[in-house]
Amino acid sequence: MKSAGASGRTNNRDSFSHRFKTDMRRNYSLYLLVLVVIVYYILFHFKPMYGALIAFQDYSPSKGMGGSPWVGLKHFVRFFQGPYFSRLITNTFLISFYNLLFGFPAPIILALLLNEVKNKHFKRVTQTISYMPHFISLIVIIGMLSQFASTNGLFNDIIVMFGGERSPLLMNPANYRPLYVASDIWQGVGWGSVIYLAALSGVDAQLYEAATIDGAGKWQQTLNVTLPGIAPTIIIMLILRIGNLMSVGYEKTILMYNSAIYETADIISSYVYRVGILEASWSFSTAVGLFNSVINFVLVIFANKVSSKVSETSLW
Numbered sequence: 001m002k003s004a005g006a007s008g009r010t011n012n013r014d015s016f017s018h019r020f021k022t023d024m025r026r027n028y029s030l031y032l033l034v035l036v037v038i039v040y041y042i043l044f045h046f047k048p049m050y051g052a053l054i055a056f057q058d059y060s061p062s063k064g065m066g067g068s069p070w071v072g073l074k075h076f077v078r079f080f081q082g083p084y085f086s087r088l089i090t091n092t093f094l095i096s097f098y099n100l101l102f103g104f105p106a107p108i109i110l111a112l113l114l115n116e117v118k119n120k121h122f123k124r125v126t127q128t129i130s131y132m133p134h135f136i137s138l139i140v141i142i143g144m145l146s147q148f149a150s151t152n153g154l155f156n157d158i159i160v161m162f163g164g165e166r167s168p169l170l171m172n173p174a175n176y177r178p179l180y181v182a183s184d185i186w187q188g189v190g191w192g193s194v195i196y197l198a199a200l201s202g203v204d205a206q207l208y209e210a211a212t213i214d215g216a217g218k219w220q221q222t223l224n225v226t227l228p229g230i231a232p233t234i235i236i237m238l239i240l241r242i243g244n245l246m247s248v249g250y251e252k253t254i255l256m257y258n259s260a261i262y263e264t265a266d267i268i269s270s271y272v273y274r275v276g277i278l279e280a281s282w283s284f285s286t287a288v289g290l291f292n293s294v295i296n297f298v299l300v301i302f303a304n305k306v307s308s309k310v311s312e313t314s315l316w
Contacts, residue, residue: 056075079284098177100242103184103185111200149175149179156169173263176261179256235313238307239307272289
């Protein structure tokens, strides 16, 4: 009996090996393409994870990771008990939340509106105009925003038009989040609508015809045909967005903020840049960044779990 079972397992392994080799010979070009992606992720995503170990060390470049002393959770405790912990968490969460609340629906709404446009020339022109900000350098975007928000800028001209007074808008902490989120939406709404336009093209036209026969208007068709048709795409994008809820890019923040508005502008990623690069506190900044990554990982797991419970769509 044992020899028969062992023989069966051997035959299964030989059969799998034969099928794999045959598939490799037949689709070697596809495997080469996949190999490039695998090598990329190993080199630039998995290998650098080894460097996260310095979050648990008092890292010194002269000693290296092998010679630097281990300190356990010292840097994490320092961050949690530090004077900036609550400010960093609050600012990062609020900016991400406002981006999710206002920025996530924006490309969906734009895609729905463009989908209803019958004039193809006007539709193409509108799409092109909405895409253009995505290709503008972030440096240029912030330069434009700084000019518009200056005391003699466009935004102050509009404020004066409605009876307000001129002021340097980017020096006021209360203005930072609205300006950050609004500029993010303006720059990304057109490009973000591409995936939803692609999803809309896959909705069966016969469903609209049936809805029209039943007397459904445009709004009812949108609610009962269009949105359910692209719901899987919306859910997947929402899960990915929630997974990045605590990841606000430091580049834009560093370009926009100044010491007068740290109260609302300073976020985790800009703090990591400041203490890691400018103050050369490598271990501490790595600990802060690792904490942020763990929070994002937990959020994407939670969002995916909730999605799989309430709908049939999830990442895995």
